Amino acid sequence: MQYQWDFGFLLQYKSLIGVGILYTIAFTIGTAISGLIVGCLVALARLSSFRILTAFVTGFIEIFRCTPVLVQLVWCYYALPILTGIELSPGAAAFITLTLYGASFFGEIIRGGIISVDSGQWDAGRAIGMRRHQLMARVVLPQALRRMIPPLVNQTVLQLKNTSLLSVLAVPDLLYQGQLITSASYRPLETYTMIAVIYFIILFPLTRLAYRLEARMSR
Amino acid sequence: MSEKAMIELVGVQKSFGNLTVLKDITLNVKRGNVVALIGPSGSGKSTLLRSVNLLTVPDKGFIRVGDQAIDFSTAQNLPGDKELSAFRARTGMVFQSFNLFPHMSVEQNVMEGPVTVLRQSKDEARALAHDLLGKVGLAEKASAPPDSLSGGQKQRVAIARALAMKPDVMLFDEATSALDPELVGEVLAVIRSLAGEGMTMLLVTHEMAFARDVADRVVFMRDGCVVEEGEAKQVIENPSQAATKAFLSHFHGGLGPS
Ligand SMILES: Nc1ncnc2c1ncn2[C@@H]1O[C@H](COP(=O)(O)OP(=O)(O)O)[C@@H](O)[C@H]1O
Numbered sequence: 001m002q003y004q005w006d007f008g009f010l011l012q013y014k015s016l017i018g019v020g021i022l023y024t025i026a027f028t029i030g031t032a033i034s035g036l037i038v039g040c041l042v043a044l045a046r047l048s049s050f051r052i053l054t055a056f057v058t059g060f061i062e063i064f065r066c067t068p069v070l071v072q073l074v075w076c077y078y079a080l081p082i083l084t085g086i087e088l089s090p091g092a093a094a095f096i097t098l099t100l101y102g103a104s105f106f107g108e109i110i111r112g113g114i115i116s117v118d119s120g121q122w123d124a125g126r127a128i129g130m131r132r133h134q135l136m137a138r139v140v141l142p143q144a145l146r147r148m149i150p151p152l153v154n155q156t157v158l159q160l161k162n163t164s165l166l167s168v169l170a171v172p173d174l175l176y177q178g179q180l181i182t183s184a185s186y187r188p189l190e191t192y193t194m195i196a197v198i199y200f201i202i203l204f205p206l207t208r209l210a211y212r213l214e215a216r217m218s219r
Numbered sequence: 220m221s222e223k224a225m226i227e228l229v230g231v232q233k234s235f236g237n238l239t240v241l242k243d244i245t246l247n248v249k250r251g252n253v254v255a256l257i258g259p260s261g262s263g264k265s266t267l268l269r270s271v272n273l274l275t276v277p278d279k280g281f282i283r284v285g286d287q288a289i290d291f292s293t294a295q296n297l298p299g300d301k302e303l304s305a306f307r308a309r310t311g312m313v314f315q316s317f318n319l320f321p322h323m324s325v326e327q328n329v330m331e332g333p334v335t336v337l338r339q340s341k342d343e344a345r346a347l348a349h350d351l352l353g354k355v356g357l358a359e360k361a362s363a364p365p366d367s368l369s370g371g372q373k374q375r376v377a378i379a380r381a382l383a384m385k386p387d388v389m390l391f392d393e394a395t396s397a398l399d400p401e402l403v404g405e406v407l408a409v410i411r412s413l414a415g416e417g418m419t420m421l422l423v424t425h426e427m428a429f430a431r432d433v434a435d436r437v438v439f440m441r442d443g444c445v446v447e448e449g450e451a452k453q454v455i456e457n458p459s460q461a462a463t464k465a466f467l468s469h470f471h472g473g474l475g476p477s
């Protein structure tokens with residue numbers, strides 16, 4: 001196949017691409033933070049001894065883990081307003097969906113990290129008179145966190161990839177901007193190649209970091 | 220008050236599901252005394268010891284350590300986290316598996332209770348930690364991570380960590396059972412010196428010679444009951460109950476001078 005590659009024309013779209021990168025990164029960071037916060041609450045609820053709360057939160061997690069994010073996004077944007085009467089902007093619908101989706105995975109990682117700490121650590125802390133919250137903050141979480149960091153970084157990588165689904169709601173993320181450029185320039189090959197390369201450049205260091213952290217943990 | 224018991228348990232009962240592990244246990248430990256708790260595995264020794272500092276909350280019965288007491292038979296509502304913590308702060312406990320905090324140095328392990336629970340200043344706690352580490356022979360290991368220590372050293376740090384709370388009593392749950400034989404002696408020596416200083420101690424042990432020589436009294440438990448209790452030398456060398464005799468017969472050879 002003799003295709004004449006020409007990336008030069010993309011320069012004229014650099015501000016469009018810039019906006020796309022900004023949206024992708026902002027959504028990733030924003031929903032990683034909100035997802036971690038909600039994920040902490042999810043983990044605490046799953047570990048609590050209130051049966052009803054635990055069952056409710058477990059159900060919530062399963063719904064988000066067992067349906068595709070794309071379906072959740074579309075449902076949140078098109079179906080939720082019909083059910084509740086609350087109109088959401090595409091950005092808000094996307095933010096909420098990615099937060100809850102992320103939280104259901106972050107929450108399980110956090111819970112797993114907490115229960116992986118040996119029960120003898122709880123015994124030892126209690127035996128010197130530590131309160132539950134002191135034990136959690138000074139003994140359990142510092143140990144759990146080390147084990148949680150590699151899977152949390154991996155989940156954040158997935159979270160960034162998932163932001164590409166925002167394009168279906170016309171949120172101007174990197175992929176959506178690519179679609180715009182393609183329809184204006186009729187050069188999908190260069191455009192989508194560049195989009196893929198930008199994702200790679202952002203994610204490669206992050207995945208390397210996850211590997212390094214994992215290697216350090218397993219020592 | 221010297222004749223009054225330092226640890227007093229009356230009618231303590233505990234079940235896990237429908238397994239009754241402690242059946243109406245009554246036990247006293249006088250101030251300054253050392254009581255050894257012996258018995259076959261699964262007889263409820265650990266559960267009893269853990270009831271003394273409320274790591275296991277009994278279903279029924281009265282528990283007093285020093286001037287703190289809780290009656291679980293009459294209590295309207297079970298003690299909460301705050302009450303339990305305050306109670307436990309006055310007792311020291313040492314576990315078979317050491318349970319040092321692996322993310323803290325040796326010195327930080329010992330300082331943790333004084334700083335976090337007793338709200339001592341770091342300097343004050345560090346000075347105390349150095350005294351105690353000196354006492355258990357580990358002054359030079361203050362900044363070492365627990366991972367770098369031998370089992371015997373870890374257990375001595377665990378003892379220092381418990382002592383840092385200036386407890387009324389010390390509880391030992393098979394403190395030497397996880398150790399290589401050559402490391403048992405160094406831990407027993409520390410326990411022995413605590414006995415010499417008049418620390419009130421209740422210890423679960425399989426070291427019969429040590430129990431005979433260091434304990435004032437020995438309690439033999441089986442199936443959640445106290446079967447025999449008496450003066451240490453008498454129970455170990457000349458038990459009155461057939462069950463005690465049968466149990467001790469497994470330890471011949473381990474009963475030489477220690
Ligand atoms: N947290 C628990 N949950 C259920 N069963 C337990 C628990 N702790 C101890 N047990 C059971 O209680 C019995 C006595 O255990 P334990 O007090 O550890 O005995 P010992 O220390 O004398 O070996 C055993 O049958 C054990 O399985």
Ligand SMILES: [Mg+2]
Pocket residue numbers: 264265266393
């Ligand atoms: Mg035991």
